[in-house]
Amino acid sequence: MVVDPLTCTALKKLYERALTNGFMLRVSKGNRFIFCYHDVSEADAPHHSWRYSTTPARFKEHIDLFQQLFTMVPLEALANDRDLPTGRNYAALTFDDGFHSVLTHVLPMLRSAALPFTVFLNGLAVEHGRGWITDLVLAEKDPVFVKGMLAATALAPADAGDAIGAIMARGRFTAAFAQRPMLAPRTKIYLDRDDVRRLHAEGVTIGDHGYQHAVLSRCEDAVLQAEVSAGRDLIADITGAAPRHYALAFGKHEHYTARAVEAIRQRGYTHVYNTNPNRVRKEELGGAELIPRIGFTGDTTDQVLFYVNRSLLRKFTL
Numbered sequence: 494m495v496v497d498p499l500t501c502t503a504l505k506k507l508y509e510r511a512l513t514n515g516f517m518l519r520v521s522k523g524n525r526f527i528f529c530y531h532d533v534s535e536a537d538a539p540h541h542s543w544r545y546s547t548t549p550a551r552f553k554e555h556i557d558l559f560q561q562l563f564t565m566v567p568l569e570a571l572a573n574d575r576d577l578p579t580g581r582n583y584a585a586l587t588f589d590d591g592f593h594s595v596l597t598h599v600l601p602m603l604r605s606a607a608l609p610f611t612v613f614l615n616g617l618a619v620e621h622g623r624g625w626i627t628d629l630v631l632a633e634k635d636p637v638f639v640k641g642m643l644a645a646t647a648l649a650p651a652d653a654g655d656a657i658g659a660i661m662a663r664g665r666f667t668a669a670f671a672q673r674p675m676l677a678p679r680t681k682i683y684l685d686r687d688d689v690r691r692l693h694a695e696g697v698t699i700g701d702h703g704y705q706h707a708v709l710s711r712c713e714d715a716v717l718q719a720e721v722s723a724g725r726d727l728i729a730d731i732t733g734a735a736p737r738h739y740a741l742a743f744g745k746h747e748h749y750t751a752r753a754v755e756a757i758r759q760r761g762y763t764h765v766y767n768t769n770p771n772r773v774r775k776e777e778l779g780g781a782e783l784i785p786r787i788g789f790t791g792d793t794t795d796q797v798l799f800y801v802n803r804s805l806l807r808k809f810t811l
Contacts, residue, residue, distance in 0.1 A: 512802040513795040518562050521805055523579035525571050525773040526563070527766070528555075529740075529786040532592040533599050540682050542630045544657065545590070547790050549598050556606065558794050559584055567609040568698055568738065572764050572784060575775055586610040587766075587786060589702050589740055591618055591684045596692065604695070612692060613702035613740040616724035618683035619731075621675070624706060628676045629657050638674050645673035661743060666707040666716045686731050693732045700738035701725055701762070708743060709753035721757045737763045744768030744786070745811050754783070769811050772804045 511517070518524070531545035533552045540546075547555075559565060563584035570577070571585040586603070588595050591614040603610055618624045625642065632638040639653045646664030648656075684692070693699055703709070704723040707716060721739070729735040739762040741749045749767070757765055764784060771785035778784070787800055 512799045514798060515562050517802045517805055518582055522582060523577075524582045524805065525577070526582070526584045526801060526804070527568065527571065527773060527784065527786040528559070528584060528586055529768060529788040530586070530588050530599075531590050531790070532594050533588075534592070534594045538594075539680055540627045540630055542627075543791065544626070544630075545790060549602070551791055551793075552598070553602065554794050555789060555792075555797055556602065556608070558797060559586075560606065560608075565608045568611040568700075571773065572738070572778060575778055587613060587700075587740065589613045590615050590624065590706065591689070591702070593681050593684055593688065596684060596688050600692065600695065600697075609696065609698075611698040611700055611738065612684075612689075613700040613738070614684070614689065614724060614728060615702050615706045616704040616727040618706075619685060619689060619727060622678045622681065622683050622685065623675050624683065625660075625673065626657055626706065627682055628674075631676055631679075638676070641674040645669050661708060661748075664708065664711060666705075666712040668713070668715065670705065670707065670716065689728075689731050698738065699728055699732055699736055700740060701728060701736045702740045703742045706742045709741065709749045710747060712753070717753060717756060721753070721760050721762075725760055725762075735761060737761070738766070739764070740766045740786070741768075741783075744788075769809050770800055770804060771808050772801075774808075 530547055533547050533549055534541045536548055562582060564581045566583050566585055568585040568587060571583055577583055588599060588610060591612055595612055615624055629642060639656050640650050643650060643652055643656055646660045648659055648664055652659035689699060701724040703720045707720050709717060709720060712720060725735055739757050744767040754765055766786050767783045768788050769785040770787045773784055789797060
């Protein structure tokens, strides 16, 4: 059967329209979702980037939408309770890297709405106020700094056009990575120990996101062991409790290995999360399965609905 181009276009528009409204979620119940954010900052913030940032105004649009469509629950409840009532759809909010904007923008907004959330921390960012990705965002016009960062991950100066993307795709994380250049702090970008204590006291769940945000699939053994251990020790020291939740850095299939996941579980983590854009299925809870999260940055509410609704139709392996 041959379908003419006009018919294809019409069918595509119909498909997109079906996935950009709340109808599917109103008729399909008992679904669970975990949403992943990073930084919530104004567009003129020095560290703001399309890669990981959401403006406060856009974030509020997302939250307003979620409150209409979901019962918002703590990550602990969604990931542990296999028998949540099936007459509703559930969602949990998570924030990666430990940006300071979680304290300044996210906490006031979610506390006023009585919405729970989880923060996954990079330990080095907490201790030193720096992260390699935000350093490259801030220093993108500094060729000496960018070259030094590339060299620390065994890449060539020719990768300077998209250093972050190149390091994510092909960088090597060895002992040299710990000696990489780091910017001197100019503005506060990440949570510090006192901030983490405050969030913990507010009832926020604190999880681990790796010590240096390294790509686990390309870590030499010593770096891998530090990635899955140092953050855990730091969080336990700050909060008095060892974390049970670990969110894989970047979180797609090429960013981790079975060996890395096993190393994480051996440290006592009971829940490990990737960023495959899927709903959470019951069989992924309480066992060896990785738990998926759907990531958002500056997406419109139509785009948010598209990503959520399509996960009702198929399971992605990215």
